[in-house]
Amino acid sequence: MSLTRKTSDLKKRTKTAVSGGGIEAVKKQKAVGKMTARERILALLDANSFHEYDLFVEHAGKDFDMDKKYLPGDGVITGTGTIGGYPVCVYAQDFTVAGGSLGWMHAKKITKIMDLALKLNVPLVGINDSGGARIQEGVNALAGYGEIFFRNTTASGIIPQISVILGPCAGGAVYSPALTDFVFVVNKISKMFITGPEVIKTVLGEDISMEDLGGAKVHSEITGNAHFYAESEQECFDQIKQLFTYIPWNNKQKAIRFQTKAPLTKQYKIEDIFPSNPKQPYDVKLIIKAICDDSNFFEVHERFAPNIVVGFARIDGNTVGFVANQPLVLAGVLDIDSSDKAARFIRFCDAFNIPLITLVDLPGYLPGVDQEHAGVIRHGAKILYAYSEATVPKLTVILRKAYGGGYIAMCSHHLKADFVFAWPTAEIAVMGPEGAANIIFRNEINSAENPEEVRKQKIKEYKEKFANPYVAAAYGYIDAVIAPEQTRDMLVHALSISGHKALPAYQKKHGIPPF
Amino acid sequence: MKLPSRYKHKRELQADNDDSITNFLALEGYAYRTKLTPKFVNRHIYEPENLNIIRSKIPGVIKKIAVSVGNEVKRGTVLCIVDAMKMHNEICAFQDGIITDVYVKPGQTITKETVLFNIIAVNDEQNISSDNNQASVDI
Known part of the structure; x- marks a missing residue:
């Protein structure tokens, strides 16, 4: 065979392999509003950057006549490329080939690209669109999942791992995304569950749609499994591209520095945003925008536990992670979900050298039997653990209320924040004036002729004496009381001198966080 | 837009x-x-558990019912067997008492929290004291 003939043979083989499940299957995929696996990779990666490997891998099924079937690429596309110039390893399950089902060689392709990502120290993006385990391959399909989970865990904290759910992701398959750093979902397309509606119908006799059981909204609002929600696949890819500008390639690097841009202070004026009445709610996201570069805040977990706000922004060109109580929702309390959400974000930032900025304004932990019984002690402890363990620069600004356990948890000096600033409006005390006065002056109030009046008087006294930043400042728990408009300057300076922060580390294998 | x-x-x-x-x-x-x-x-509002009512903790199918109305049972007596999660699960009495109602039949598919039996305790005093520990759900 001449070279030309061999090359043309290669082209023929390639053409067959890249055609995926064929015209009919592609039509079906399009009919439900989904892009094909290949289109997705091309839409996500920089133009002409995608390089595919293992195109000619064939499946290893022997039983149930599987050996007579040809599954192009065994239902998954793997390769490398760039996103906004960042190198990435990527895989996309191809639903048009045997429903994107996961067999042994399918899993092998995925684990191979995962191993490569870890070796090369570059981020991994996995696009999930699969019916689940390929039942015909039996226990080998389970083995495949296990190998993927193991690698997700090994790579955790070394390279950023991103899961994109663009189709069903059911049964064991859900645990790979759950082990990765960020999960992206798209409305009406993403579906995640351990047991699907059919099993629930058979076992329970309960009717529920896929969407209501594990759709994009469920996972971004109720379960918190998904960090980013989009209305379309294209919007989802734009979100991923944006995320990549904020995070480093691996845990030995820092995120790329951008040009410093001042916040849009005409639009986001702290004095306009921040209410003078200390009990009035406001949107803390606007405060973040008033502080960060170009007023550009990229929120993570926007729909889940909105009583705490977490996300990325830049200060002086460098990426920072913001964690802020949101007085607009549930008065900004810490509860199970918000503790979980914040703790996870803190650990991501710490693993990938992103300094943390905490904005504090919370009345405390949320009371309630449901919270106590669901384990608010165990879950609430996660935020303490995450902040205490974090070794990146930790900066805290107390805007208003910082009461009780909430004060400690929100990166206080006691959890080894590097700098704690407080606005003059800060109220730092063991508990709120109403609660404290009722306990301290209980006898006085109860024995008074007019208890209501005495109560009010005592609350007022307590407020004046303790609901301010100066008591804490007198003990050195606050490094500086600052005017709100000084905030950005203080943060810029604190970050610039924390660039070489180094802490002695105790010898240990790992800690035992309150999982 | x-x-x-x-x-x-x-x-x-x-x-x-x-x-x-x-x-x-x-x-x-x-x-x-x-x-x-x-x-x-939509949070779950707390209700103290009523020991007189036996509920199913898992969904499944009633395989066998071992007691009938009027039977006296001891704490730990098997009341019925539920075929669920690839197992035959024994549902037992929480307390000594008398069966006053049986709400299910063999072969019936049940969901989680289905009421299966009603038992009146032999020693009612215990119930009264446990009710005193009821917590307030108001916040």
């Missing part, structure tokens, strides 16, 4: 100073005006 950023800002500020936030959250004797999440509104 996305609003240009200059309009978006105005909209944000309006939302922020929105007096339509009419919900309150009471904490430490103070009612904070704030938005509530659907998850908070």
Whole structure:
């Protein structure tokens, strides 16, 4: 065979392999509003950057006549490329080939690209669109999942791992995304569950749609499994591209520095945003925008536990992670979900050298039997653990209320924040004036002729004496009381001198966080 | 459709100073005006467990019923067997008592929390003392 003939043979083989499940299957995929696996990779990666490997891998099924079937690429596309110039390893399950089902060689392709990502120290993006385990391959399909989970865990904290759910992701398959750093979902397309509606119908006799059981909204609002929600696949890819500008390639690097841009202070004026009445709610996201570069805040977990706000922004060109109580929702309390959400974000930032900025304004932990019984002690402890363990620069600004356990948890000096600033409006005390006065002056109030009046008087006294930043400042728990408009300057300076922060580390294998 | 950023800002500020936030959250004797999440509104309200009512803790199919109305049972007596999660699960009495109602039949598919039996305790005093520990759900 001449070279030309061999090359043309290669082209023929390639053409067959890249055609995926064929015209009919592609039509079906399009009919439900989904892009094909290949289109997705091309839409996500920089133009002409995608390089595919293992195109000619064939499946290893022997039983149930599987050996007579040809599954192009065994239902998954793997390769490398760039996103906004960042190198990435990527895989996309191809639903048009045997429903994107996961067999042994399918899993092998995925684990191979995962191993490569870890070796090369570059981020991994996995696009999930699969019916689940390929039942015909039996226990080998389970083995495949296990190998993927193991690698997700090994790579955790070394390279950023991103899961994109663009189709069903059911049964064991859900645990790979759950082990990765960020999960992206798209409305009406993403579906995640351990047991699907059919099993629930058979076992329970309960009717529920896929969407209501594990759709994009469920996972971004109720379960918190998904960090980013989009209305379309294209919007989802734009979100991923944006995320990549904020995070480093691996845990030995820092995120790329951008040009410093001042916040849009005409639009986001702290004095306009921040209410003078200390009990009035406001949107803390606007405060973040008033502080960060170009007023550009990229929120993570926007729909889940909105009583705490977490996300990325830049200060002086460098990426920072913001964690802020949101007085607009549930008065900004810490509860199970918000503790979980914040703790996870803190650990991501710490693993990938992103300094943390905490904005504090919370009345405390949320009371309630449901919270106590669901384990608010165990879950609430996660935020303490995450902040205490974090070794990146930790900066805290107390805007208003910082009461009780909430004060400690929100990166206080006691959890080894590097700098704690407080606005003059800060109220730092063991508990709120109403609660404290009722306990301290209980006898006085109860024995008074007019208890209501005495109560009010005592609350007022307590407020004046303790609901301010100066008591804490007198003990050195606050490094500086600052005017709100000084905030950005203080943060810029604190970050610039924390660039070489180094802490002695105790010898240990790992800690035992309150999982 | 996305609003240009200059309009978006105005909209944000309006939302922020929105007096339509009419919900309150009471904490430490103070009612904070704030938005509530659907998850908070739909939260499970606590009810102390009634030991007289035996409920199914897992969904499945009733394989066999071992008692009938009027039977006296001891704590730990097997009341029925539920075929669920690839196992034959024994459902036992929590307390000594008399079966007053059987609500299910063999072969019946049951969901989680289905009421299976009613048992009147032999020693009622225990129930009264456990009720005193009921916690308040108001916050």
